[in-house]
Amino acid sequence: MAARPPALHQPVALLLAMILLLPPLSTTAKAAAAQPAELRCIPPGAATVAVPGCSWRQHSPLVECSKFPPDAPAPGRAKLSLDVGGGNSVDSRSAVCVTLTRFQRNSCDTCFESLEFRNFTVGWAVIGPRCTERDCPIEVYILESVAALSPLKYNSTSTEFWNFTSPVFREHEIFFITLAFNGITMRYTRCSISLTNIYNLGKTSIEKLVLYNNDNISTDLKLGMMPKLKQLTIANSSILDFPEDAHVLMPALERLDLRDNRLTSIPAAIASMRKLEELNMCGARLRRLAGQLPPLPRLRELSLRNTGLCCLHQEQDAFRGVPNLELLDISQNQLTSLGGALRGLSQLQYLDVSRNQLTEYPQLSIQDCREGLLSFAFNHLRTLPDCNSFCQSSNVLLLDVEHNQISSWDGSADMLRCVSALHLSNNTVSELSATMLRTLDAVSEVELAHNPLRCAGCPLVRLQQWLVGTAVRVLGAPGGGSAGQALRCAAPRNVAGMSVAAVPADPASCRPPPPPPAGAGLALGLSLAGAAALSTAALAAACYRYRFEVAYGAHLLRMRMRASSSRRRAKDVSGTPFVFDAFILYSSNDRPWVVGTLVPLLENGPQRYRVCLHERDFQLGTVIVQNISRSMDHSRHTIVVLSKSFLSSRWCLWEMDLANHRTLDPSQREFIILLELEPLERSALPRHLRFLMDTRTYVEWHQAGDVQYEEQAFRRLKRALGASCFTCSDVSRC
Structure with a gap:
């Protein structure tokens, strides 16, 4: 670890330059005598501490230190932002002194913790010459007040994380914006932090508080006044109640994440959070919404996954107060029907109702289907929906109906006009009729893998010809290849497992039969005329059926005749x-x-x-x-x-x-x-x-x-x- 800079009455910057340009000197006087004027960056009176193990990659905006705090027995990591000022850039031609501003500290002990500040001077760094992309000589000095912030105590049941009355946390001096435990991933060890500690964050400038996977002793959540808090996440922490005055203590809150707790109802305080845009209640024990959600005109995202919901079709006004909702996740519940409960959500772009027990599609009236996603996977649906019940736009929706019981569907050729991609794998489709294929022609992409396709007779001929002639991108199974090669047959037994393209088919056997005679008393002349007409119709039908082969043969004949003529002339x-x-x-x-x-x-x-x-x-x-x-x-x-x-x-x-x-x-x-x-x-x-x-x-x-x-x-x-x-x-x- 580098030594602490000299006392404040000595020219501190002189020593920093000597660290880079000369071997270490034993006296402060020698350092002062050799320091270039352009490296005098630490102002007089600034008490700093040298930080070892720091590095900087050329053109990166961050300085990373692997041993922070310097004197901690188990130091963590720190990331500091460069501020060169005046629009100057940091390069490798000469030694450069820069100011370190934005500060984020991470430490990996029993649970992951990060602390972030913004827009205040943390310290200074001297980047020396001869800096390559991966090897940059650098010296970092950080303020004593910042270095004194010890890591949080994860297994403490006391009433404070650390002393938040420290001058470092004063609202008008700096911006303390983020405190997070296990905030990046949920795979870390669970914490043991008393929820009452959160009260001590009151009157700070904190904007984001995150706490994942916490085994707290007390489930009583108490909040202090946090006027700048925009995001609050307390997930998987066993809380039973949410403070009723939360809307007063957090008036600027925009994102509230209370997933995987033991809450049994939507917190009452949410009704007065007029700036709330995102609400996550996944894993709660709601079962019913008990009427309707409170009026939240700015709410755009609502997640109620795995909350035990069962009867939304009986609560038709449940979502009337959130008309601007764009994302709704009600998957992994016990819903058998939605009825018209979602009819007022005209701004929906993402709807996930997968892994329920639906037997019918909900009534929707989306005004602007902007490349949205509707997921009804893993339900009990037996047919495809009609776009008339969703939206009037064309080719914008991804419709996911995988893992249902869909075997056939009827409707007009444009019933799927609002769908750009259709995921229909793992259903019970065995044959695709001409009507079904016409509806699929309206989409850009269709997924048909893992359906029990029957590859025999005219249905096989029809499917093979459609796969060759359609402009739809047909996905069969992972691994690529053409659709006919990727799609697999399930029956008959002699072709089970073969690709659709590999099964031999006889198009001639699928010619349409001639129409029955008009009556038994027709004269012979009329019979002959009828036979001629039937022959003509059969020939026309055959020409239409084999129009690809006819056109192909005509093209080859034309090429050969042209080649022969060209050779002669x-x-x-x-x-x-x-x-x-x-x-x-x-x-x-x-x-x-x-x-x-x-x-x-x-x-x-x-x-x-x-x-x-x-x-x-x-x-x-x-x-x-x-x-x-x-x-x-x-x-x-x-x-x-x-x-x-x-x-x-x-x-x-x-x-x-x-x-x-x-x-x-x-x-x-x-x-x-x-x-x-x-x-x-x-x-x-x-x-x-x-x-x-x-x-x-x-x-x-x-x-x-x-x-x-x-x-x-x-x-x-x-x-x-x-x-x-x-x-x-x-x-x-x-």
């Missing part, structure tokens, strides 16, 4: 005017990078490339295969973003196969541009893709986030694309 005879410079093929898992990085570089750069994205540029109401084929025909190039997600998607590989047939045309050899987003194992590639990567130059873009690397990769991509069709004056070369 030795030029491109497509005659198709290009609308885009490039069509981009990618996996939905790579969409953030494509939309956030690649597309802006191409479209917003000086070349002003025009690119085609399926989600933005496809023609609505057209078969997706036709959209893809038309986009490739109207694009000068196709950029294929290769990744592990791309290779695991059967749909992506099918699109890649469509693009590959374009290269049959000799004039279109450079049509495909391969962009490898991450290193790929060559042995795992499909044969035609491996051939393309072995015989063509491709762009590697592995180090996403490295600016220099990205610039080099982008230059290679631009060389492959050439000049944009829509910025050069000579468009004939496009």
Whole structure:
């Protein structure tokens, strides 16, 4: 431990500079003679104590000391904020003297304790030259009054933590803002602090008081006057009652956390806390709300998890006094119904009613569903809700109905229009009808894992075709891959455990039967006409059923005819005017990078490339295969973003196969541009893709986030694309 600085009548700062610039001197006179003027930072009259074990990492705003208080038998840790003043920065070119202001002390003994001050001078530090990122020579001196604050006594039953009448705690001299026991995590050893000690915090400037996991002898909570207190947390401390005059003693309180205590009702004092924004009563023994909550117009978050609530559907006005509530947690209770109890909560964004016994959805009237979450997981629900009973917005809610008993649902195609993501795993869905699939098309993402899917007959064909053609991101199980590979079959027994995509299906067996004859007395001519009409209808139905295959075959035939004609004429005879410079093929898992990085570089750069994205540029109401084929025909190039997600998607590989047939045309050899987003194992590639990567130059873009690397990769991509069709004056070369 460094020695205490010299007496106050001697130039203290001289000694600090010598600690850094010269070997330790034996006399104060030598230190005074050698001290640079710019390091005279400790003012005369300041009684300080040297603190060992301190460090500072360059560019960090904090100084950390591992041995504080210096003379304590079991010292803790301290964090002090730098205040260089005047807008100057601390660097490593020369020795710098800085003021230490914000102070937070932590000590890890029987329970975790932290003490925090704000906006007052704690001490001073001298940061020497030769400071690297991990090795900074530093000397720290702290005020004696701060060093004298010993750690709190955790196992004391006395009536005070320590002497809060100390000048250090005077309200008008400093700001003592936080006192916390086990305030960061609840995994520390339980404390044994008398709740009556909290009374001694009265008349201080404390703003935050936290006490977790306390085995107090007395459960009588007594509060002193704390006019600046904004957050009070007394959790898992066995308190039975809350002071009725708390609203007078804590008039500025905004957050009150009383979780996991033995309270049997909402404290009466809360009714007068007009500034209260958050209330946590989780783990209390409420059972009933006994009428309604008190009027709290500012309350935004209310947690009543695991409080034994059973009959909210009988208390329709319970939440009338909290109309601005945004978060409500009533999970892990005994609720069988909510009825219209939540109908007045028009500002809700987060509702958790999971792990109850609900058999029906509550009545809600949310005015502004701003990317909210409604969780009804682990209940007894048997169907999906209709957005008409929730809100009128589109694609904003995450609806969690996992672990229920949902097997089917009926409704209009837009019944889920307000849902962006639907979590439907661990239910009892065995077959998905055409109506059910149409409703799922309205969402952006659906989770279907761990449902007892029956993979046989027409339901299997319908599901496989939907998984290939839908724009919905379908999640099956952890591990990625396409939805058809991730979803598992539960029946019949011979395919149990197989992926949906791997089960063979016969689309021909699912052709719609011809309609019955109109009557037995029809004439032969009418019969023949009817047969012809039926044949035409059957052919049209078959064409519609196999529209993907028909479009695919037409595309291949067109490519082969174009290639043959091009070989005869030795030029491109497509005659198709290009609308885009490039069509981009990618996996939905790579969409953030494509939309956030690649597309802006191409479209917003000086070349002003025009690119085609399926989600933005496809023609609505057209078969997706036709959209893809038309986009490739109207694009000068196709950029294929290769990744592990791309290779695991059967749909992506099918699109890649469509693009590959374009290269049959000799004039279109450079049509495909391969962009490898991450290193790929060559042995795992499909044969035609491996051939393309072995015989063509491709762009590697592995180090996403490295600016220099990205610039080099982008230059290679631009060389492959050439000049944009829509910025050069000579468009004939496009």
